[in-house]
Amino acid sequence: MYQTAFLDLPPLMSAAGRVRLPGSKSISNRVLLLAALSAGCTTLHEVLESDDTQVMLAALRALGCRIDATGAQTLQVHGLGGQLVQRQAQLFLGNAGTAMRPLTAALALLAATQGAQFELAGVARMHERPIGDLLDALRQLGCPVQCLGQEGYPPLRVGDGAQHALRLDEAIRVRGDVSSQFLTALLLALPLVSAQQAIAIEVQGELISKPYIDITLAMLARFGVQVQREGWERFVIPAGSQYRSPGALHVEADASSASYFLALGAIAPPSPGSAGLRIEGVGLDSIQGDIRFVDAVRAMGAEVEGQPNALLVRRARWPLRAIDLDCNHIPDAAMTLAVLALYADGPSVLRNIASWRVKETDRLAAMACELRKLGAQVEEGSDYLRIEPLPADGSGWRSASIHTYDDHRVAMCFALAAFNPARIKVRIEDPKCVAKTFPDFFETLFAVCQTDAAHIPVLCIDGPTASGKGTLATELAQRLGYHRLDSGLLYRLLGLAAERAGIDTRAPALQQPGCAAALGQLARELPLRFEGQQVWLGDEEVSAALRSEAAGMAASRVAALPEVRAALLELQRNFRRLPGLVADGRDMGTVVFPDAALKVYLTASAEQRAQRRHLQLMAQGIPATMADLLADLQARDERDRSRSAAPLKPAEGARLLDNSEQSIEQSVQQVLDWWQVCNSGPNGPAGCL
Numbered sequence: 231m232y233q234t235a236f237l238d239l240p241p242l243m244s245a246a247g248r249v250r251l252p253g254s255k256s257i258s259n260r261v262l263l264l265a266a267l268s269a270g271c272t273t274l275h276e277v278l279e280s281d282d283t284q285v286m287l288a289a290l291r292a293l294g295c296r297i298d299a300t301g302a303q304t305l306q307v308h309g310l311g312g313q314l315v316q317r318q319a320q321l322f323l324g325n326a327g328t329a330m331r332p333l334t335a336a337l338a339l340l341a342a343t344q345g346a347q348f349e350l351a352g353v354a355r356m357h358e359r360p361i362g363d364l365l366d367a368l369r370q371l372g373c374p375v376q377c378l379g380q381e382g383y384p385p386l387r388v389g390d391g392a393q394h395a396l397r398l399d400e401a402i403r404v405r406g407d408v409s410s411q412f413l414t415a416l417l418l419a420l421p422l423v424s425a426q427q428a429i430a431i432e433v434q435g436e437l438i439s440k441p442y443i444d445i446t447l448a449m450l451a452r453f454g455v456q457v458q459r460e461g462w463e464r465f466v467i468p469a470g471s472q473y474r475s476p477g478a479l480h481v482e483a484d485a486s487s488a489s490y491f492l493a494l495g496a497i498a499p500p501s502p503g504s505a506g507l508r509i510e511g512v513g514l515d516s517i518q519g520d521i522r523f524v525d526a527v528r529a530m531g532a533e534v535e536g537q538p539n540a541l542l543v544r545r546a547r548w549p550l551r552a553i554d555l556d557c558n559h560i561p562d563a564a565m566t567l568a569v570l571a572l573y574a575d576g577p578s579v580l581r582n583i584a585s586w587r588v589k590e591t592d593r594l595a596a597m598a599c600e601l602r603k604l605g606a607q608v609e610e611g612s613d614y615l616r617i618e619p620l621p622a623d624g625s626g627w628r629s630a631s632i633h634t635y636d637d638h639r640v641a642m643c644f645a646l647a648a649f650n651p652a653r654i655k656v657r658i659e660d661p662k663c664v665a666k667t668f669p670d671f672f673e674t675l676f677a678v679c680q681t682d683a684a685h686i687p688v689l690c691i692d693g694p695t696a697s698g699k700g701t702l703a704t705e706l707a708q709r710l711g712y713h714r715l716d717s718g719l720l721y722r723l724l725g726l727a728a729e730r731a732g733i734d735t736r737a738p739a740l741q742q743p744g745c746a747a748a749l750g751q752l753a754r755e756l757p758l759r760f761e762g763q764q765v766w767l768g769d770e771e772v773s774a775a776l777r778s779e780a781a782g783m784a785a786s787r788v789a790a791l792p793e794v795r796a797a798l799l800e801l802q803r804n805f806r807r808l809p810g811l812v813a814d815g816r817d818m819g820t821v822v823f824p825d826a827a828l829k830v831y832l833t834a835s836a837e838q839r840a841q842r843r844h845l846q847l848m849a850q851g852i853p854a855t856m857a858d859l860l861a862d863l864q865a866r867d868e869r870d871r872s873r874s875a876a877p878l879k880p881a882e883g884a885r886l887l888d889n890s891e892q893s894i895e896q897s898v899q900q901v902l903d904w905w906q907v908c909n910s911g912p913n914g915p916a917g918c919l
């Protein structure tokens with residue numbers, strides 16, 4: 231997951247490959263709750279791991295439910311069988327509607343019938359999301375519920391520690407026109423008290439987001455409760471209904487998450503030779519309503535083929551056909567349509583989406599505002615959006631920094647704007663907000679998108695030994711969410727590989743005929759692998775060996791050979807991958823990435839650098855004297871500067887940064903400021919050079 235303050239998406243050009251989607255949020259949280267309320271043990275496979283399921287899991291555990299992770303995305307839930315083991319708990323439910331609403335209903339019923347008291351709270355936005363209609367229904371039943379802040383909104387207290395008789399004879403009335411989750415919550419919870427009598431629920435007002443009720447009914451059926459539905463107005467839980475664990479259950483992939491990749495397939499030309507984009511984990515027979523997004527992208531011109539538990543999507547008609555659609559049945563996926571509309575042949579209208587106003591943010595206002603930043607004309611109605619497309623020739627598109635309002639879907643759907651024909655980058659602020667339902671969204675996106683290398687921004691840090699390049703580059707890569715190339719490490723690896731292969735890299739041997747060619751060959755075939763912080767050379771983990779002074783000296787010797795530098799060139803250029811690269815070394819700006827958007831030449835006085843190295847060695851318990859270190863360092867500077875192949879010197883147009891008197895943070899800020907300037911042109915990372 232990208233933890234950066236923002237993520238710059240370079241212009242993207244094509245897409246192909248396979249996407250494995252994470253589990254459905256709506257199904258995961260329903261089955262977690264149902265498994266916890268049932269008697270016995272339920273094994274849940276492919277459960278979504280995200281903020282929304284995390285808060286549900288933490289709440290269930292706080293209530294005394296044992297849940298064991300028994301494999302990747304597999305959980306074993308030891309159900310409570312409807313019996314409370316904790317009579318008091320304070321639960322934090324983040325911004326998960328699918329946790330807050332159903333838990334409120336279930337805990338209100340359990341607290342009232344067994345005598346308990348629970349508090350449910352969330353993030354600030356959750357405290358602005360209405361829940362009054364559900365509380366009204368629970369109060370009709372005779373459950374004590376109390377709003378601890380504003381009436382009708384969380385935080386809430388359910389139960390008062392005493393037992394209360396419930397009024398189950400009359401039909402329970404609940405409004406359905408603000409959120410379907412209130413009805414879902416009652417349907418999921420009422421089987422707790424339906425052993426003796428049937429319970430009826432009547433929906434008041436036009437029920438919105440109906441397909442989510444279908445998910446609820448389907449999951450209840452899997453847990454042995456067959457609800458009778460009369461239209462969308464009346465639901466009856468038959469007398470004697472009781473949860474029965476299905477034993478094991480697989481969670482489908484998330485159909486709302488599929489919408490971003492269906493849309494990607496609709497707008498991105500397939501990469502040469504590819505059949506399109508394959509989306510795995512969900513098929514056309516999905517029980518999730520958002521699968522109907524397929525109809526919408528087909529209507530706009532994409533070809534979508536249903537395969538067993540997968541979808542294959544291809545761009546066909548271009549530009550896309552504009553649509554005018556009632557989106558009430560796909561409220562979440564419809565946000566993706568709003569960005570697709572930018573690529574259409576006329577204005578598109580998304581209707582009947584008033585519920586957007588009470589979700590993670592006011593999504594009607596947010597989408598209108600951010601689409602306008604890209605240059606689009608948007609009309610924001612009380613319950614609709616009308617979006618004019620942007621010209622297919624690229625004129626009219628503006629580079630924008632998309633504010634994401636802590637709303638995962640704003641972040642994910644605006645990523646699609648990176649396919650703009652103007653080839654301008656799109657900045658997504660606070661990309662980690664995708665953690666609500668799809669923590670690895672951007673990694674998944676980059677894995678199936680391609681672009682010209684020239685569009686992938688590179689920031690080069692060159693400079694002499696011990697100038698702090700590594701520290702600076704690591705920090706910059708982290709702040710920008712970019713890959714990092716530590717080119718010195720490749721030379722060190724080669725020095726080590728030579729030693730392992732029995733090739734002597736010391737002066738007399740190095741001059742022997744054939745030695746340079748052998749090293750060049752070795753460099754081309756380096757069996758190198760990175761795993762997190764670990765570096766592997768073949769089967770050997772070499773991170774520690776690479777840091778030794780001996781490896782450094784060997785690196786400096788082999789690096790002087792033109793054969794070696796040529797062989798490593800390709801390898802280094804392969805590090806230029808989406809979304810960008812910070813490369814540090816001695817010839818990054820001069821030779822390897824001459825087109826880098828920003829080149830920095832980092833130096834510090836020889837005395838400062840010797841002192842830093844001294845401190846480093848002391849910390850590692852390695853004895854060294856300042857005088858020796860200074861002499862070594864000056865010798866190495868001289869060798870780097872005077873070698874004929876790629877001598878160490880500032881690249882043309884490089885910014886000089888002497889960090890002798892700077893803290894690391896000051897250097898980082900300085901480079902980020904320069905980077906910002908390079909990136910602020912209308913065409914994104916046009917470069918400062």
Ligand SMILES: O=C(O)C1=C[C@@H](OP(=O)(O)O)[C@@H](O)[C@H](O)C1
Pocket residue numbers: 255256257327328408409410411414438439442561562585
């Ligand atoms: O029941 C569910 O799982 C959901 C119902 C929908 O909410 P509304 O019923 O409030 O529209 C949807 O937007 C939400 O993401 C998940």
Ligand SMILES: C=C(OP(=O)(O)O)C(=O)O
Pocket residue numbers: 325326327328562589590639667
């Ligand atoms: C509205 C959403 O979430 P919630 O389940 O919190 O309502 C959503 O995921 O788009």
